[in-house]
Amino acid sequence: MTGLDVIFILLALMTGGAAILTVISRNLVHAALFLATTLAGIGAIFILMRADFVGLVQIVVYVGAITVLFLFGLMLTRAPIGREALDSRSQPMALAVSATLFVVLTTLIVLAFGDVASTEPTGVPITELGTAIFSEWVFPFEVVSMLLLAALVGAVLLARRDSGESGEEADVEIILDALPTPADVEADRREAAAELAHPDNVTASPQASGGGQ
Amino acid sequence: MTLIGPLVLASFLFCVGLYGVIARRNSVLVLMSVELMLNAVNINLVAFQSLLHGDDAAVTGQIFALFVIVVAAAEVGIGLAIVFNMFRNRASIDIDDADLMRW
Numbered sequence: 001m002t003g004l005d006v007i008f009i010l011l012a013l014m015t016g017g018a019a020i021l022t023v024i025s026r027n028l029v030h031a032a033l034f035l036a037t038t039l040a041g042i043g044a045i046f047i048l049m050r051a052d053f054v055g056l057v058q059i060v061v062y063v064g065a066i067t068v069l070f071l072f073g074l075m076l077t078r079a080p081i082g083r084e085a086l087d088s089r090s091q092p093m094a095l096a097v098s099a100t101l102f103v104v105l106t107t108l109i110v111l112a113f114g115d116v117a118s119t120e121p122t123g124v125p126i127t128e129l130g131t132a133i134f135s136e137w138v139f140p141f142e143v144v145s146m147l148l149l150a151a152l153v154g155a156v157l158l159a160r161r162d163s164g165e166s167g168e169e170a171d172v173e174i175i176l177d178a179l180p181t182p183a184d185v186e187a188d189r190r191e192a193a194a195e196l197a198h199p200d201n202v203t204a205s206p207q208a209s210g211g212g213q
Numbered sequence: 214m215t216l217i218g219p220l221v222l223a224s225f226l227f228c229v230g231l232y233g234v235i236a237r238r239n240s241v242l243v244l245m246s247v248e249l250m251l252n253a254v255n256i257n258l259v260a261f262q263s264l265l266h267g268d269d270a271a272v273t274g275q276i277f278a279l280f281v282i283v284v285a286a287a288e289v290g291i292g293l294a295i296v297f298n299m300f301r302n303r304a305s306i307d308i309d310d311a312d313l314m315r316w
Contacts, residue, residue, distance in 0.1 A: 002214065004214045005214055005215060005218065008214060008218050008219070009218070012218065012222045015222065015226070016222065016225055016226065016229070019225075019226050019229045019230075019249055020229055022229075022233065022245060022246075022249065023229055023230075023232055023233035023236070023237065023242075023246060023249075028239065028241070028242065031242060031245065032245065035245050035248065035249070038226075038249065038252075039248075039252060042226075042252050042255070042256060045219065045222070045256065046255075046256075046259050046278075048214075049214070049219070049259055049260060049263040049264065050263055051259045051262070051263055051275050051278070053275070054255075054259055054275050054278050054279060054282075057279060057282060058252075058255070058282065061282055061286060062248075062252075062282075065286070066248065066285075066286060066289050069289055069290070069293060070241060070244070070245060070289075070293075072293075073241045073244075073293045073296060073297075074241055076297065076300075077241065077296065077297065077300045077306050088235075088236060088237070088238045088308065088309060090235055090236060091235075091236045093235065094231075094232045094234075094235035094236035095232060095236070097231065097232075097235060098228040098229070098231045098232040098235070099228070101227075101228050101231060102224060102225060102228040105224035105227070105228070106221055106224055109217065109220045109221060109224060110217065113216050113217060113220060114217065116215075116216045116217075116264075116265065118214060118215045118216075119214065119216075119264055119267075120214065121214055121263040121264055121267075122263055122264075122267025122268075123263070124262075124272050124275060128272060129272050129275060129276070132270075132271050132272045132276060133276060133279075136271045137271070137276050140280065144280055144283050144284070147283070147284070147287055148283060148286070148287055151286075151287035151288075151290050151291055152290065154291055154294070155290040155291050155293075155294040156294075158291070158294035158295060158297075158298055159293075159294040159297050159298065161301075
């Protein structure tokens with residue numbers, strides 16, 4: 001067992017624990033932050049496997065952007081923060097299905113790759129990665145860029161309100177009629193000034209009348 | 214570094230994500246669990262590239278991982294837009310309330 005394995009086991013424990021907390025947390029914002037921890041741990045594991053570029057992209061895209069998007073989603077939908085009843089009735093079935101799948105997958109993995117010798121991870125220089133993207137994988141790269149563009153336009157179209165709600169012009173004349181004209185404002189100001197001066201008269205006149213009696 | 218470790222971690226994360234998808238009711242939390250499952254696949258891809266096929270000149274594993282990250286980002290954008298629409302129409306983002314097309 002090498003030092004890399006020890007670091008990997010520590011990172012895996014952190015990542016797995018944060019993943020479990022993500023799906024059982026009662027507080028939605030805590031769940032999003034645990035998800036960020038999980039994704040950062042996965043990025044660290046990428047870097048440990050000497051896939052530096054993928055690890056950094058993981059941290060920038062997931063921890064930086066997607067977690068913030070999720071937090072916006074939680075806040076904008078006025079989610080019941082800290083309330084119970086987040087789990088559906090199918091929780092026992094979900095536990096059974098995922099536990100069974102985990103046992104099956106782990107058995108298959110050990111059967112298939114149990115005899116692979118432990119090797120040092122081989123890193124790929126970033127120049128080689130770029131060359132591969134823009135020579136061998138250039139067509140899939142362009143297709144993926146079109147996919148991102150379509151997703152962007154689709155998300156804007158879906159999240160926008162109907163054009164009737166925000167596209168109608170308000171009736172400006174009615175608003176202008178309701179607003180006070182400059183002459184009204186001037187009259188109001190004079191009235192207010194007169195009222196400010198008036199209390200002196202009110203307090204002075206009883207004294208004068210009292211003195212008269 | 215053994216190959217078994219990352220693969221078992223990936224299958225564990227995938228199963229945790231699957232549990233979240235089935236058990237949670239809030240749609241944003243379901244989307245988060247889907248992200249966990251996609252990331253588990255990414256761990257597999259990078260582990261195979263780095264520990265089993267290090268001599269691959271086309272760097273297939275890492276480039277597929279990058280493509281999966283792009284698709285996941287697009288999926289989150291569209292998914293959250295759909296969730297916002299659902300919240301606007303039904304004032305709730307519970308999965309159980311989205312039963313308009315239930316048979």
